Amino acid sequence: MLFGGAAACAADAFWIEPGRLSVSRESILCPRLPAALDGLRVGVMADFHFKPDQDGPLVKAAVERLNLEKPDLVALPGDFIDADPAVLDPLLDLLKHLAPAHGVFASMGNHDGWTGKASLIRKGFEKAGIPLLVNRHSALRIRGETLAIAATDHIWLGKPDPAKTLRGIRPQTPVIALVHEPDYFDDLTRHRPVQLQLSGHTHGGQCRVPVLGYAPAKVKLGEKYIHGCYERGDSRLFVTRGMGTTGLRVRFACPPEIGLLTLRSAEPA
Helix, strand or coil: CHHHHHHHHHHHHHHHHHHCCEEEEEEEECCCCCHHHCCEEEEECCCCCCCHHHHHHHHHHHHHHHHHHCCCEEEECCCCCCCCHHHHHHHHHHHCCCCCCCCEEECCCHHHHHCCCHHHHHHHHHHHCCCECCCEEEEEEECCEEEEEEECCCCCCCCCCHHHHHCCCCCCCCEEEECCCHHHHHHHHHHCCCCEEEECCCHHHCECECCCCECCCCCCCCCCCCCEEEEECCEEEEECCCCCCCCCCCCECCCCEEEEEEEECCCCC
């Protein structure tokens, strides 16, 4: 029985779970979010580490599922590739079909930056029609309100510049920030509160202890905030488990995830 149980767990971890898409729905109270933006829906996917021969069906299914959900925005906070920039184009051929009402926005992950091909990556995103924000922001007009979408560079060996990223955003303007590494949340929010930071990087631990939800493996800059929702003062953070894997293609009690977030301006009645 023990041998059979171990074999079943191994089969799940190596062959089943890495391709089993899940959707996590969260309602997030964002203090100072304008009432007009109450109910704004944001889709989140990160950490593709894309391997075309293995991950294509999973990403295609995720794009189709997100389009069915009709989010207002989609955020892609980094790690599109593992090491080889050549896989970016086939990934973007899938991601360019995302069709939220107000656009798709991306930021650099540490693996993207470590390739040393930042200009090549940027050109790929431009060709796909997806803004790749690096230490800058974009302003959207939604329901009569301005919403800033901001993103730093990747943190681990990157050149994040939060002052430059947030410069020019009016104090009353709500901010959704894309920062690949979640533990930078504390640093970013020292510059100004943000309604929501969206991060990946941790893969949710990639393998977790069932029931307990404990993640034994930690990654640099992803040791404090591992998965789910967190808060610091008036700022909120969501960390996704991500889509792909790095190292061994294995997941256990931690399936690939689309995050579907509904932002709330006040506690529900």
